[in-house]
Amino acid sequence: MEKTKIRNNYIETETFQEIGFFGDVKKEQWPNFVQAVQNNIRYSRREARNISFSLYQPEDGRLQPIWFERFKDKAGHNYHKEQGYFKNAISVIQQSLKGEARSISLLLVDRLRAITAKAADYPNNSRHVIVLFDVKPGKRAAFIDAMAAAASFSRGAHGNLEFNLYAYADDPNKFVLIEGWQTVADHEVQLKQDHIKRLNSALEGLFASNRMETRWIVKDISQ
Structure with a gap:
């Protein structure tokens, strides 16, 4: 069930947002990793329920990227995870990481x-x-x-x-x-x-x- 709040006499669905830390990416896999995640972001931003989606890299050049994504609701994020470009990105990410990615679900x-x-x-x-x-x-x-x-x-x-x-x-x-x-x-x-x-x-x-x-x-x- 989506989390909702009553605000100004109407029900507001809590948006879904998540920040994630990929950890270390294998140097030889970096180009493939970036291409796959960028492709996922490009198509994700076109989804009706997506608010934003970004990939960041430390300015010092470390191959330790961070992602941040926002959707209008949890259902929008669930829809996103069913898409082929998301699944393709996950496949490349799994081959690229030295360890396990971790994510943090966030509230407003x-x-x-x-x-x-x-x-x-x-x-x-x-x-x-x-x-x-x-x-x-x-x-x-x-x-x-x-x-x-x-x-x-x-x-x-x-x-x-x-x-x-x-x-x-x-x-x-x-x-x-x-x-x-x-x-x-x-x-x-x-x-x-x-x-x-x-x-x-x-x-x-x-x-x-x-x-x-x-x-x-x-x-x-x-x-």
Whole structure:
């Protein structure tokens, strides 16, 4: 059964979103891996229930890609998994990985509703930042308040493509932040802004683990 919420007197179906970590890809399989995943993304984006689908690679060149996908509902994701291009991609992925991929199902955060990411003018020049947060028990509300206060500034900043926060489906105290910027320079300018300084100050003492150890600076290789 789809998860639903009553909002403004109508029933809203919870969108489906998932972030995944492929781990290490075999060097000799990298071209085939990228081609297969890009093909899956290209066709997936045409599906009526798809909202977004992206593939990222760390800027330092490590062959440790990350995927992120959103669908209007779980049924849309189930339909996606029945398609031939998805099954073909899975076959290539299984041959390409050194280990096992892992995925995290995510939910929207009420105080900071996700917006659809804008497309970069030149994806090869864009920068994306992915951060996993493990928030201490009792600090969830303070964390969301701090992120919501920063979101409006970041979303309105020059070159911003997205600033979206999601919660783990199986742990309300764990979150994923995905930022997107048109260029590296746009992101670096953002880091110097007062609202980011206020955010960093507000986040002090809220985490059960070091968020810098679960932070990736990546480039979009979806196409």
